Structure formats: C-alpha cells, structure tokens
Amino acid sequence: MTLGSTGQLIFGLYMAVLVIIGIIAARYQRTSEDFWVAGRRFGIGLLVVAEVASVLHGGTVQGGIALASRFGGVAILPFISFALASLLIVRFMAKKLRMMAGFTLPDYMGARFESRFLRGYSAGIVAISSLLYMMAQIRVMGFLLENLLGIPFTASMTLGTVIFISFVTMGGLLAVVWTDIFLFVLMWVGLAAIFPAVYQAAGGFTDVMLKADQVAPGWTSVTGVSWSWTYLISWWLVWLVGYSTRITMITKVFAASDTKVARVSLPITDALFMLFLLGGNLYLGAAARVLVWDKVSAMPDEAFPMLVTYATQLAGTPVLGALAITGVVSAAIATADSLLLMTGAAVAHDLLRKCYYEPRGEQRSERFYLRISRITIVAVGVVSLLGAMRTPELVLNIVSYAVALVGVAFFFPMILGLNIPYITRRAAIASSVAGSVVGLFWTVLHLQRVSWVLEIHPVVPGLAAAAAPMIACFIGRRRIDMSPDAFRMFFPERTSGVTVPH
Amino acid sequence: MRIIGLPLDSFVVLIVIPGIIVLYQFYYCWQVFTGRRD
Numbered sequence: 001m002t003l004g005s006t007g008q009l010i011f012g013l014y015m016a017v018l019v020i021i022g023i024i025a026a027r028y029q030r031t032s033e034d035f036w037v038a039g040r041r042f043g044i045g046l047l048v049v050a051e052v053a054s055v056l057h058g059g060t061v062q063g064g065i066a067l068a069s070r071f072g073g074v075a076i077l078p079f080i081s082f083a084l085a086s087l088l089i090v091r092f093m094a095k096k097l098r099m100m101a102g103f104t105l106p107d108y109m110g111a112r113f114e115s116r117f118l119r120g121y122s123a124g125i126v127a128i129s130s131l132l133y134m135m136a137q138i139r140v141m142g143f144l145l146e147n148l149l150g151i152p153f154t155a156s157m158t159l160g161t162v163i164f165i166s167f168v169t170m171g172g173l174l175a176v177v178w179t180d181i182f183l184f185v186l187m188w189v190g191l192a193a194i195f196p197a198v199y200q201a202a203g204g205f206t207d208v209m210l211k212a213d214q215v216a217p218g219w220t221s222v223t224g225v226s227w228s229w230t231y232l233i234s235w236w237l238v239w240l241v242g243y244s245t246r247i248t249m250i251t252k253v254f255a256a257s258d259t260k261v262a263r264v265s266l267p268i269t270d271a272l273f274m275l276f277l278l279g280g281n282l283y284l285g286a287a288a289r290v291l292v293w294d295k296v297s298a299m300p301d302e303a304f305p306m307l308v309t310y311a312t313q314l315a316g317t318p319v320l321g322a323l324a325i326t327g328v329v330s331a332a333i334a335t336a337d338s339l340l341l342m343t344g345a346a347v348a349h350d351l352l353r354k355c356y357y358e359p360r361g362e363q364r365s366e367r368f369y370l371r372i373s374r375i376t377i378v379a380v381g382v383v384s385l386l387g388a389m390r391t392p393e394l395v396l397n398i399v400s401y402a403v404a405l406v407g408v409a410f411f412f413p414m415i416l417g418l419n420i421p422y423i424t425r426r427a428a429i430a431s432s433v434a435g436s437v438v439g440l441f442w443t444v445l446h447l448q449r450v451s452w453v454l455e456i457h458p459v460v461p462g463l464a465a466a467a468a469p470m471i472a473c474f475i476g477r478r479r480i481d482m483s484p485d486a487f488r489m490f491f492p493e494r495t496s497g498v499t500v501p502h
Numbered sequence: 503m504r505i506i507g508l509p510l511d512s513f514v515v516l517i518v519i520p521g522i523i524v525l526y527q528f529y530y531c532w533q534v535f536t537g538r539r540d
Contacts, residue, residue: 074512083523090527209507220508222515260534267527274520282516 007149007322014186014326015163018333021178025171031366032353035172035373036103036345037255046177047256047265050338052272053180054248056187057133058140058332059399061280065307066300068285069293072224073212075232077281078239079274085243086270088415089253090263093244096418097253098262100489104342105250105410106350109432112417113425114486116355118432123350125409125436126247130343131384132402137336138388139398141329147305148325157388160329164337165381168344169374173255176337183330190327191280193320197311202287212286219289234457241459242403245410248338251345304328340384344377352376401443401458408435408462412470421491424481427473435466 029035042050067076102108105126110119138157145156167175202208212219219225223232243249249266256262288296288303292310296302312321352372357364391398412435413428439462445453480487488495505513533539 074508074516077516079516079520080523083520083527087523087527090530206504206507210504220512222509222512263534264531267524267531270527271524274524 002318004148004150006318007325008151010319010322010326011145011149011329014330015159017182018163018167018179021182022167022170022175025167025175025178028174029170029172029370032103032349032369032373034174035370036341036349037251038173038177040101040255041257042177042252042255042261043257044261044265044268046181047252047261048268048272049184050177050180050255051249051252051265051269052276053184053187053331053334054252054338055246055269055273055335056276056331057335057399058137058144058328060277060331061191061284061328062140062144062301062304063136063399064277064281065285065288065304066302068281069288069296069303070225070300071227072216072219072221073209073282073285074220074222075224075227076235076285077277078236079277081236081239082243082270082274085240085246086266088244089249090266092415092419093250094253094262094266095259096490097250098256098259099492102254103251103349104254104345105245105247105406105414106346107354109410109413109428110350110354112482112486112490113413113428114483115425115429116359118413118425118429119350120355121429121432122409123346123355125406125432126346126350127343127380129402129406130247130339130346131380131387132398132405134336134339134343134381134384135388135391136398136402137332137339138385139391140332142388143301144305144325144329147302148308148321154389157385160333161336161381161385161388164333164340165378168337168340168381169377172373173251173341176341177255179337180334183334186323186330187327187334188276190324190330191276193323193327194284194308194311195279197315197320198284198287198291198307201310201314202290205283208283208286208290211290215293216289219286228455230455231457234460237463238400238404238407238457238459241407241411241463242400245407245414246403247342247406248335251338251342340377340381343380343384344373347380348373348376401446404443404457404459404462405436405439407459408439408466411435411463412466416470418490421480421482421487421494422478423470423473424479426481427469430469431466434469435462438462438465 033039097108100108100111102111106119106122109122138161141160142153142157145151146153167179209220216225223229253262284307288307292303292306296306308321308324312318353369409432412431417423417428439458442453442458442461446458503510
C-alpha cells in the first residue's frame with residue numbers, strides 16, 4: 001500500500017470516530033452551561049488534555065517547521081513568552097475568572113466593566129480573530145491531505161470542516177474535550193512516528209543542531225539566520241500578549257471544577273507544550289533544513305510534508321507517515337473545534353443573548369438558546385471555510401495576526417482590570433478599541449508589505465495604543481467606577497471592612 | 503561553548519529562563535493545592 005491509500009484509510013477511520021463522539025456527547029446537552037462549559041466539571045487531567053489540545057494547533061507543527069527551517073529554531077520559539085504568559089494567567093487571572101463563572105472572554109469584559117458595548121465589541125473581536133485562526137487550521141488540513149494523501153485541496157478542507165462542525169454542533173464543549181483526548185494521543189503518536197526515520201537520516205538532537213548551523217550559519221543563534229533584535233523582541237511580545245489572552249485557554253479556565261484546578265492545570269500544560277515544540281519544531285525544523293531545504297526553500301510551508309515523504313521512503317512503510325499526518329491534522333482539528341465553539345459563544349451567547357434578547361426583556365428558553373448556538377456554529381464554520389479557500393498567507397503568520405488582535409484588545413483590561421479596582425469602564429473601552437484599531441491598521445500595512453512597517457509586528461503599536469488610556473487611569477484622579485455587586489464579585493478580598501463604592 | 507548542540511546564549515534563552523519560570527509556577531500551584539496560599 002502507498003502513503004496515499006494507507007493515509008486515506010487511517011484518516012477515514014479517524015473521522016468516523018470523531019463523528020461518533022459528537023453523537024454520544026449530544027445526548028448530554030440540556031442547557032447553555034452544558035454546551036459552552038460542559039457543566040464546569042473538569043478536573044486537572046481533563047483540563048490539561050483540553051488545554052494542550054487547543055493550544056497545539058495545526059500550524060504548530062506544519063507552520064512551525066516552515067518558520068524554523070527558514071529563520072532558525074531558537075529564534076522562532078518564544079518559550080520565554082509562553083512561560084511568562086502562563087505565569088501571568090496563573091498568578092493574576094485564573095482564580096478570579098473562574099470565580100466569576102462566565103462562559104467567554106466577552107462575558108468577563110461585560111461583567112467587570114458593566115458595559116454592553118464592551119461585551120459586544122469584545123465578541124466582535126473574538127469572532128474575527130477566531131475566524132482568522134480557524135482559516136489557518138483549515139488550510140493546514142487541506143494542505144497536508146492534498147500533499148500527502150492526494151485528496152484535492154478544496155475537498156480536503158471541506159471534508160475536515162464538515163467533520164468538526166458536525167461534532168461541535170452536536171456535542172458542544174463536551175464533544176470537544178472527548179475528541180481532544182483522542183486527538184491529544186494522536187498528536188503525540190504522530191510526532192513519535194516520524195522520529196526514528198528522521199533520527200536515522202539526520203542523527204540525534206545535538207548532531208542535527210550542529211549540522212543545521214553548518215548548512216545555515218546562525219540557525220541555532222538567538223536571532224536565527226536573518227532576524228534583527230527589534231523583530232525578535234516584538235515577536236516575543238506578540239506571543240506574551242497572545243498567550244496570556246488566548247481565548248481557547250481562558251475558556252477552559254471557566255470549565256474547571258474549581259479555582260485550584262483552573263490554576264494547577266496551567267503550568268502542566270505549559271511544560272507539555274514546550275516539550276512538544278522542542279521535538280516538533282526545533283528538532284524537526286533543523287532536520288528539514290538539513291535534509292530537504294534545497295527542495296522547499298521557495299515554499300517553506302512544504303517543509304513538513306516533504307520531511308514526512310522523505311522519512312516514509314526511508315522507513316519503507318507508509319503507516320508511520322500516515323500517522324504523522326493524522327497527528328498534525330488532529331492538532332488542527334483540536335484547535336479549530338475550540339475556536340468554533342468560541343466564535344459560536346461570542347455570537348450566540350454574548351451578541352444575541354446578552355446584547356439583544358435579554359436587554360429587551362425577551363425571555364427565551366434554554367432550548368431556544370441551544371438551537372441558536374448550533375445554528376451559529378454551522379454559519380461560522382461555513383464562513384471560515386470560504387475564507388480559508390481565499391487566503392495565501394503562511395499559516396503561522398495568519399495565527400500571529402489573529403493572536404495579536406485578541407491580545408491588544410484584551411491584555412490591559414484583563415490583567416489590570418482583574419487586579420486593580422480603579423481601572424474604569426471608560427479606560428477599558430478606550431484601551432480595547434484603540435489597541436485593536438491600531439493593531440488592525442498595522443496588520444493591513446503588513447499585508448501590503450510596506451517596507452518600514454515590516455520590521456515591527458502589529459502587536460507593538462497596538463499595545464502602545466492600548467496602554468495609553470490605562471496610563472491615564474494611573475495618572476488621573478483614582479476613582480472606583482463599579483457597582484457594589486461587580487466590586488464584590490471581582491474584589492471580594494477588599495470588601496471586608498471597606499465601604500463598597502456607590 | 504555549546505550545550506546539546508546549542509550556543510550557550512540560545513540554551514539560556516530557550517531552556518534555562520523558561521524552565522525557571524515554569525518551576526516557579528509549579529511551586530506556586532503546589533502552595534495553592536496544599537492550601538498554604540489562597
């Protein structure tokens with residue numbers, strides 16, 4: 001059997017399992033809380049699996065190897081940012097977010113700053129960003145299935161999208177997490193499958209690093225083969241801001257069984273994530289640079305498929321290659337399903353329920369909201385598929401723009417709003433709007449390849465614009481602009497013996 | 503000087519500093535888990 005036919009068989013079985021999981025999970029869906037946060041029943045183990053599966057996206061391996069082989073393995077891996085971002089969530093955000101028991105990030109923005117506008121605006125940002133991110137995941141699926149299994153690009157993307165729309169629509173977060181367990185195992189198996197052949201061809205970790213440096217001087221240096229320090233620092237900043245406001249992670253915090261579980265799961269996730277990248281990006285990226293770079297230098301996105309083909313030929317069995325591809329497609333689906341759920345929640349829960357029906361006093365049943373959620377998810381999935389068919393960007397670039405957009409809109413209102421009571425509604429709105437507008441404008445210039453803009457990632461000007469209103473809050477007269485209920489919800493430690501404002 | 507094939511500064515940036523931060527998180531979470539910290 002060839003790689004194509006073996007892969008199609010394994011992939012077909014894998015898709016069938018996902019749909020079956022969705023059908024079973026659908027039987028447990030009664031309310032919005034069941035659908036969006038799986039009844040808040042997750043323990044540490046389940047939460048770690050769900051977090052790792054949603055953080056490791058399709059681009060992590062496919063786009064990561066493309067970037068690593070092109071620019072240098074150490075430069076493109078912002079481990080410092082991941083570790084610091086995780087620390088910020090553990091230390092300053094997770095406990096209070098879980099205590100407020102919301103469903104989404106816009107839920108927090110609406111409740112903390114008591115602003116329907118901010119809730120709606122945040123929902124819009126989450127929806128746009130998730131769509132971009134999802135498009136990247138769908139492209140990864142299409143790209144790999146076409147290159148390695150011979151399924152046409154459009155058909156591959158459509159097939160993958162239909163499958164994950166099906167199980168998310170049926171089973172909500174419960175289906176996402178059950179499938180994540182399955183996908184989590186496949187990701188690691190997929191990564192492990194390709195290692196022996198690559199090891200045989202390129203050598204162990206140390207050998208590959210030395211060889212990569214020989215063929216591309218500076219490959220293992222901190223700035224890689226071509227990055228400047230300015231670009232590297234803005235890259236670190238992108239991921240620091242992006243990871244500390246990562247919507248797929250934050251939502252999992254809402255689903256934790258208590259505040260301890262919400263926090264303890266995060267460093268475990270962080271450690272597993274970095275371990276995966278040491279193998280999946282650094283080692284394989286170096287191996288791609290050493291073994292197949294002459295064939296893919298014009299199209300770095302093909303580095304991973306080419307490496308799989310190379311390793312499959314060397315191993316003499318198509319099963320390993322098929323497992324590796326299924327593993328990466330699993331990573332794409334595991335992230336895309338979380339994002340689809342997030343976008344659905346932003347539209348159905350935040351925009352329709354909290355900003356439209358409830359403010360008008362229209363009482364609707366849980367059954368109605370469940371139906372709205374499902375319709376929204378199908379619509380969002382279809383839009384992201386259509387978008388994926390029309391974008392030419394490198395996968396990881398799309399992801400970094402999407403991450404940056406959420407980051408600049410939410411970073412300060414989250415980290416400061418959760419910990420400092422005198423961050424006002426007006427400052428939060430100004431920060432969120434200024435950050436996202438400037439970030440988006442810079443992204444457009446980036447995509448137009450304006451030369452003086454390319455040196456700095458959109459997150460840097462976006463973050464500067466977002467910081468200004470917050471700085472004004474510190475300089476100006478400090479006042480607490482919160483209702484007593486909101487104050488008690490977010491600052492319970494300050495309410496004993498203190499007069500609550502208003 | 504190289505460690506596991508990486509120059510020393512790359513090793514520090516990629517492994518040592520992130521490692522220390524993650525270890526601190528484990529320490530913090532251990533205190534939370536055992537009730538020594540709220």
